[in-house]
Amino acid sequence: MLCPTCHADVPADAAFCPKCGQRVSGAAEQPAAPATGAAAAAPSPVDRLRSGQHPVPHEEEKELWRGGYSSKAMLGAWIFACLVTVAAAVAAMVLPNPVAWIAALVIAVLVWLIPVFKLGAMRMSVEYTLTTQRFLHKKGFVRRVADQILLVDVDDITYEQGLMGRLLNFGIITLRAKDMSLATKGSEEGKLTLVPVDDVQRVANLIDEARREERRKRAIYMAQV
Numbered sequence: 001m002l003c004p005t006c007h008a009d010v011p012a013d014a015a016f017c018p019k020c021g022q023r024v025s026g027a028a029e030q031p032a033a034p035a036t037g038a039a040a041a042a043p044s045p046v047d048r049l050r051s052g053q054h055p056v057p058h059e060e061e062k063e064l065w066r067g068g069y070s071s072k073a074m075l076g077a078w079i080f081a082c083l084v085t086v087a088a089a090v091a092a093m094v095l096p097n098p099v100a101w102i103a104a105l106v107i108a109v110l111v112w113l114i115p116v117f118k119l120g121a122m123r124m125s126v127e128y129t130l131t132t133q134r135f136l137h138k139k140g141f142v143r144r145v146a147d148q149i150l151l152v153d154v155d156d157i158t159y160e161q162g163l164m165g166r167l168l169n170f171g172i173i174t175l176r177a178k179d180m181s182l183a184t185k186g187s188e189e190g191k192l193t194l195v196p197v198d199d200v201q202r203v204a205n206l207i208d209e210a211r212r213e214e215r216r217k218r219a220i221y222m223a224q225v
Helices: 045-051 071-094 098-125 163-168 200-224
Strands: 063-067 126-131 134-139 145-150 156-160 172-175 190-192
Touching: 063 200, 071 163, 098 126, 098 190, 145 163, 156 200, 163 172, 172 200
Parallel strands: none
Antiparallel strands: 063 126, 126 134, 134 145, 156 172, 172 190
8 A cells, every 4th residue: 555645655554654644544434523622733643753752662673684795796807807817828828938928927917906806895895784674884995984774764675687696696776765865976866776785686575574564563653642
């Protein structure tokens, strides 16, 4: 079921949207009588939540998944390094010259150092953590920047896999939220694109299930207050 105001997913048994607080069921069954006196001034459940009169009860936050850049995404670089190394060795044997052997050795070292350095930098500069309430992402090698997204604010989760990703089980996950600025370099506002991660389908399903469960809890609580 979708909220008529913010179009967020709402549990079927919920009376209020867990994101914007709009009543989504039972509102059209009986026309509400005009409120007068104290009833007119009574705050709605959403207003009471926002004012802190009925704060959401604290629940222990549990970690569901932790990950980062997948080394499998570097497979193309490893294959290229192997081919260049073989080609350099063949060229050195064809040209019986000490300079050719030195050049082949330098080329082989460079084509392996570049992907190794890139892999190490990506593994140390990107970290993701999914909990029962939030999605945390940290980035940066020298300067570390940490940010978080409340799962209740996430509107859509998609994942993408190429041919190599389907064979080796890795891919890219994209999170979208209308009410937040998740823009990263090279991406549009309201969208966060993760680096390639292992077991992408399972991770995307974990995020979606945690998001739905968090919204269900909030919708039930808002109906109670």
